[in-house]
Amino acid sequence: MKPRKYLMTAVAAFVLSACGGVNNRIPFVGAGESTAAQGGLGGGAGQAGQGGQGETGGEIAGPAPIPQLAAAQSGSLGSSCESLASFIFDKTKIVTATTVSAGTLTVAGIPIEEHCRVTGKMNERVGPVDGQPYSIQFEMRLPKNWNGRFLHQGNGGIDGSVATATGDTGAGQTNALKLGFAVLSSDAGHSAAQNPLFGMDPQARLDYGYAAVGTLTPMAKALVKLAYGRGPDRSYFAGGSNGGRHTMVAAARYAAEYDGFLAVSPGFNLPKSSIAQLWGAQQWATVATDLADLETAFPVAERRLVADAILARCDALDGLADGMVNDYQGCRKAFDIQRDVPSCRGARDGTCLTDAQKSAFSNVYRGPINSAGVALYANWPFDPGMVASGWAGWTFRNSVGANRGPVSAVIFATPPEPAKLADTLAYALTFSLDVDAPKFYATSGLYTESAISYMTPPNPENLDMLRNRGAKMIIVHGEADGVFSPNDTAAYMDALGRRYFGDESKFVRFFRVPGMGHVSGGPATDQYAGLNILIDWVEAGRAPSSIVAQARGAGNPSGVNADVPATWAPNRSRPLCAYPLIAFYKGGDPERAASFACEKASN
Numbered sequence: 123m124k125p126r127k128y129l130m131t132a133v134a135a136f137v138l139s140a141c142g143g144v145n146n147r148i149p150f151v152g153a154g155e156s157t158a159a160q161g162g163l164g165g166g167a168g169q170a171g172q173g174g175q176g177e178t179g180g181e182i183a184g185p186a187p188i189p190q191l192a193a194a195q196s197g198s199l200g201s202s203c204e205s206l207a208s209f210i211f212d213k214t215k216i217v218t219a220t221t222v223s224a225g226t227l228t229v230a231g232i233p234i235e236e237h238c239r240v241t242g243k244m245n246e247r248v249g250p251v252d253g254q255p256y257s258i259q260f261e262m263r264l265p266k267n268w269n270g271r272f273l274h275q276g277n278g279g280i281d282g283s284v285a286t287a288t289g290d291t292g293a294g295q296t297n298a299l300k301l302g303f304a305v306l307s308s309d310a311g312h313s314a315a316q317n318p319l320f321g322m323d324p325q326a327r328l329d330y331g332y333a334a335v336g337t338l339t340p341m342a343k344a345l346v347k348l349a350y351g352r353g354p355d356r357s358y359f360a361g362g363s364n365g366g367r368h369t370m371v372a373a374a375r376y377a378a379e380y381d382g383f384l385a386v387s388p389g390f391n392l393p394k395s396s397i398a399q400l401w402g403a404q405q406w407a408t409v410a411t412d413l414a415d416l417e418t419a420f421p422v423a424e425r426r427l428v429a430d431a432i433l434a435r436c437d438a439l440d441g442l443a444d445g446m447v448n449d450y451q452g453c454r455k456a457f458d459i460q461r462d463v464p465s466c467r468g469a470r471d472g473t474c475l476t477d478a479q480k481s482a483f484s485n486v487y488r489g490p491i492n493s494a495g496v497a498l499y500a501n502w503p504f505d506p507g508m509v510a511s512g513w514a515g516w517t518f519r520n521s522v523g524a525n526r527g528p529v530s531a532v533i534f535a536t537p538p539e540p541a542k543l544a545d546t547l548a549y550a551l552t553f554s555l556d557v558d559a560p561k562f563y564a565t566s567g568l569y570t571e572s573a574i575s576y577m578t579p580p581n582p583e584n585l586d587m588l589r590n591r592g593a594k595m596i597i598v599h600g601e602a603d604g605v606f607s608p609n610d611t612a613a614y615m616d617a618l619g620r621r622y623f624g625d626e627s628k629f630v631r632f633f634r635v636p637g638m639g640h641v642s643g644g645p646a647t648d649q650y651a652g653l654n655i656l657i658d659w660v661e662a663g664r665a666p667s668s669i670v671a672q673a674r675g676a677g678n679p680s681g682v683n684a685d686v687p688a689t690w691a692p693n694r695s696r697p698l699c700a701y702p703l704i705a706f707y708k709g710g711d712p713e714r715a716a717s718f719a720c721e722k723a724s725n
């Protein structure tokens with residue numbers, strides 16, 4: 123009987139719409155929800171979450187009630203910064219502990235207050251395969267005036283560098299260090315000089331995938347305790363791209379240690395997306411006029427042609443022709459490249475596409491499918507953000523470049539194939555979905571975990587630990603991401619939905635960003651206070667039904683996004699809606715978020 127009660131309370135809107143209810147545009151806003159505004163804590167509608175009906179309080183017929191976590195309390199650095207050099211922890215060597223005076227460090231032009239920077243390394247060892255010295259290098263930045271919280275910063279790319287521990291989580295946002303978090307950053311267990319050959323070392327693979335996080339976390343919390351006299355009240359994990367992957371892997375593996383997760387444009391299926399990138403390069407290569415520059419397959423003039431055709435079919439589906447396609451589902455049905463883009467009768471001249479170009483485009487947007495008919499990754503939404511240079515960089519250059527897609531030969535394939543790095547373009551163009559892709563799923567006596575195992579969340583649909591302890595996760599993903607498909611993230615959410623019957627909206631919410639490229643950029647509103655909104659959910663029970671995001675047009679104080687069209691208000695705002703809802707225009711100023719409402723898509 124539990125599921126019935128469950129469905130009739132928490133997810134009535136979904137059930138009604140799925141059953142063809144009387145109104146298929148039911149706002150998914152329940153008691154205890156807030157429309158989170160730029161500026162964060164308490165900046166939303168402000169309804170109290172606790173004790174509301176069916177959102178964060180009230181009777182829940184799930185497997186266990188979801189507890190409400192208490193808010194963190196502030197503190198201050200008790201001991202001198204330099205004394206932290208004597209910190210002792212298992213397999214840990216502190217290298218430096220140095221006071222950083224106020225204003226020495228700035229992020230996006232904003233000065234950071236006085237803090238203590240501690241650097242060190244864990245698990246120093248020599249790799250048994252390659253004889254290389256390995257360790258997990260890290261830095262922690264501990265603000266003098268502490269907000270009681272700890273943030274584990276997940277870094278991007280293939281790691282190998284200790285990025286400055288500012289806790290940046292996206293474009294133009296207030297960073298965690300500025301907010302008073304103690305922030306940890308690491309190289310995930312290998313150095314930049316070891317990229318990408320660290321993939322020869324079995325333990326370095328695991329550290330990059332997940333194990334470094336597990337090793338670092340208790341050390342970081344112990345260092346916080348020594349610095350402030352108590353451990354963190356609340357602990358968070360955040361990052362974009364591969365850092366978003368770290369975040370989602372941590373949500374599955376280490377939810378006992380963290381209260382909040384913010385995953386931006388997450389590569390949580392990174393080996394699978396690499397398959398899509400390598401195979402995609404092959405599709406573009408069939409129509410490139412210069413294999414040394416795959417962008418010749420689909421240069422910006424032709425991408426603009428397609429983007430305009432997408433806009434013609436899809437822009438107004440959300441009620442307003444504003445250069446943004448909010449209704450990504452409707453657009454998959456409404457747009458047909460064969461019908462909607464002129465076919466070239468002669469040579470390509472920027473006003474048409476050849477049949478071969480259209481085929482390449484359709485193949486890429488469908489996603490890779492092997493000879494047995496098995497889809498190896500997700501498909502992609504049609505979004506005009508494909509015009510952006512960032513999209514082109516991921517699609518045409520990183521897919522064949524030495525530091526991105528082809529490094530899969532060493533860090534994902536079992537056994538690793540370092541010889542393939544000699545010609546990364548050749549590797550990409552000869553990569554076989556039938557022969558090479560399975561190597562990412564393979565193990566051996568030496569490499570006992572497959573890339574799929576160490577890189578992706580185990581049992582991804584199982585977030586029981588996160589749920590049951592009151593932790594929350596916010597995921598943000600752009601529609602025009604050139605490397606990780608937001609439809610893959612949507613599939614993850616759908617899998618959660620099948621396990622939790624809608625209850626997942628109480629602990630995980632996903633926000634799609636029309637037009638946004640990878641992590642940021644694109645013709646989009648890509649600036650939002652993600653971390654503040656997450657804190658508000660975790661510690662005050664205010665679940666965000668939408669997030670107000672702003673464009674970073676001309677004059678934006680924390681950096682200008684050159685992809686923002688000149689026809690937009692430079693500070694255009696939009697609600698990012700909790701999946702599966704999308705933003706519909708309801709009337710009023712077309713440049714303002716308040717003119718939109720989050721509703722179920724009509725398709």
Ligand SMILES: [Ca+2]
Pocket residue numbers: 436437438439440441442443444445446447448
């Ligand atoms: Ca629109």
